[in-house]
Amino acid sequence: MKVALFVTCLADHYFADAAVDAVRLLRHLGCEVTFPDAQTCCGQPAYNAGMSREAARMAHHTIDTFADCEAVVLPSGSCATMVKKFYPRIAADDRAVQAAALADKTFELGEFIVRRLGVTRLGDGLAGRRVAVHQGCHALRELRLEREPAVLLEGAGAEVVPWEAQDECCGFGGLFSVKMSAVSAAMADRKLDTLPRVDWVVSGDGGCMLHLDGRSGARGCGVEFVHLATALWRGVDGHPD
Amino acid sequence: MATRISDYAARSRDAIRDQPQVRTAVTGATVAFDEKRRRAYGEVDADAWRRWAEAVKNHLLTHLDDYLAEAEARLEANGAQVHWARDADEAREIVLGLASRLSVRSVVKGKSMLTEEVELNPALERAGIEVIETDLGEYILQLLDEPPSHIVGPAIHKKLEQVQELFADRLGTDPGGDPDELARAARGVLRDAFINADMGITGGNFLVAETGTVALIENEGNIRLTTSLPRVHVALVGIEKLLPRMSDLAGFLQLTTRAATGQPIGCFVSLVQGPAAHPGDDGPEEVHVVLVDNGRTDVLLHENAWEALRCVRCGACLNICPVYRQTGGHAYGWVYSGPIGSVLDPGLLGLHEAMPLPFASSLCGACFDACPVRIPIPELLLAWREEAQQEGLTPWKERTALSALAAAATRPPLYRLAGKLGTRVGATRAARSLPMLRDWSRDRDPPRPSPRTFRDLWRKGIK
Helix, strand or coil, X not given: CEEEECCCHHHXXXXXHHHHHHHHHHHHCCCEEECCCCCCCCCHHXXXXXXXXXXXXXXXXXXXXXXXXXXXXXXCHHHHHHHHHHHHHHCCHHHHHHHHHHHHHEEEHHHHHHHHCCCCCCCCCCCCCEEEEECCHHHHHHCCCCCXXXXXXXXXXXXXXXXXXXXXXXXXXXXXXXXXXXXXXXXXXXXXXXXXXXXXXXXXXXXXXXXXXXXXXXXXXXXXXXXXXXXXXXXXXXXXX | CCCCCXXXXXXXXXXXXXXXXXXXXXXXXXXXXXXXXXXXXXXXXXXXXXHXXXXXXXXXXXXXXXXXXXXXXXXXXXXXXXXEECCHHHHHHHHHHHHHHCCCCEEEECCCHXXXXXXXXXXXXXXXXXXXXXXXXXXXXXHHCCCCCCCCCCCCCCCHHHHHHXXXXXXXXXXXXXXXXXXXXXXXXXXXXXXXXXXXXXXXXXXXXXXXXXXXXXXXXXXXXXXXXCCEEEEEEEHHHEECCHHHHHHHHHHXXXXXXXXXXXXXXXXXXXXXXXXXXXXXXXXXXXEECCCHHHHHHCCCCHHHHHCCCCCHHHHHCCCHHHHCCHHHCCCXXXXXXXXXXXXXXXXXXXXXXXXXXXXXXXXXXXXXXXXXXHHHHHHHHHHHHHCCXXXXXXHHHHHHHHHHHCCHHHHHHHHHHHHHHHCCCHHHHCHHHHHHHHHCCCCCCCCCCHHHHHHHCCC
8 A cells, every 4th residue: 555654743853763663664564655745734733723724724735735645644643633633624615525535544653554454463572561652632532542552562562551641631732831831741740640660651642752751851750752653663573672 | 700810821830839739639539530420421321311411402502592481481480589680790689689678697508600600609798698608618618718619529629637627727626537527517507507597599500491490419418408498599590501391300410410420310409499389388488590691692692602501510521621630720710610611711701801711721622521511622612712813812922933834834845944943943952041932941851853854864765
């Protein structure tokens, strides 16, 4: 299958290695990966701030950029949700059909592997690793990816450890973490304070990771955050640690 | 109306820093409430119940004029007297007028957010009337002169030790008294209040139009006494609290308590049908129902806000909300806090007065999953945000930055350049003094950009 990678702003600039791992993983699973060069920002920052007209302009650009692709995969549950769930809400009437078509063929990385490719076993590369999963809220409650990351991690041999605040928002929320920084940081503290002893915290959302890692660093918690794409690529048999 | 909403950001920061016990108490209690709700939802086909309740309330709200007329006629047929209050001033005047006409000197109250909303207690006290809150949590807060911080658990932000100290000081209980002992002491005071009161004032969870029945849910029995012992009962009911039929009430009573506390039904459900039929019968001599608008009609007419009127005030969205859990309700600055407050307050008070509440959310969406009447709170928050942007109620720097992002994102070469520069400049020490990044950096280590962007790595070729 031909898969277009929609890398997203944060993965491009802050999690470039994870995006590379996503490419390797998709190729390993038999996909031909393309990277449409005109791709930019999905528009979520504007949409969440209540600037839906600006968000719609970005949506239209993205719709055009990925129009001819067979499938679009994002290493971000949040941006995938923007495309899948929110583009159809904000796209202009004359783009409604294309918006719906793009929504149908767009997937978050883990979602794509489990639901579209039907793969749950990647290898044994994560045997012996204790991990906790932080699901971004959009992945969890909009895309309903309740089990997918854990299934894939367990399928690669990891032990996924239950986490009291597992389903709670980490407090990132984009602009929210800037405007309401203290509450946002307290929300991260609740996640960090309830975190069981694990080797990695794995997440499919770079925004949550920047925020949680930044808070963990400021408090000296020493937690290691690993992007889902990197964790899964490490899970593939034979990949060196 | 006096609110302290506008400095939410500063006061939430203060609350987290200066009152760590509030955060501990609120998080502990709301996590427990939410677990009970989940269990109670799990025992029934909660999804089907919620869809049914949503449909009933939508029907009610789209035929509200008819049902209000029906409710008034039925209430009057039952012998209750109906009053209409356009706003908070009128609501207070109606109650004060009744109190004056009936020579009321002492009032007992059941817990009611609407009476908080219309600021009834201070008005009664100014008129020289003694007011005693009889819900245990409300009674504690009355002694402390604090407003409730949660729709269902008004004193949820207090720890046992604080109540022990308060009661030891005011009621002479043992400083280490257990909750039963404390409740017994409060009951001693409240029994006398019930017996001596001339008027009982309550809210109303529901008002059934078909039968003219005010329904009240509680666990302590204080509402039963408030509605039955004094010679006058006054119920203040928001106009959105109606239900069409008695058969609807059966479902709503159960759904509301399952959502609120995880109980299949409240320990007490009082159905107030009117005054005592004959002199000497049980029940009050007069029953008055004050139907309060106070901005609700405006909310109903607002295409972005009207769904918030389905709210049954169960508090489930507060309990599940990770934002509410960090500060409790007082930081929000008005009567209705948490997710529902952030979508209802802009409707009731006007958006300008309620800023920045629509932005006091990470949009995590947990509230929608918990809401028994499926209010799409995240969507309503976004709609209010959009209105705030259009009316220029947000910082201009924020609007400019996002417009610039949109402009760049539709011009790929510009976007690539801006992205590279922005990321690199953003990582420098100097950038941390920028207003946008200052708070972020105060609370967190700065993000570390990748040495090469993915785009560069892709161009080089990925093996």
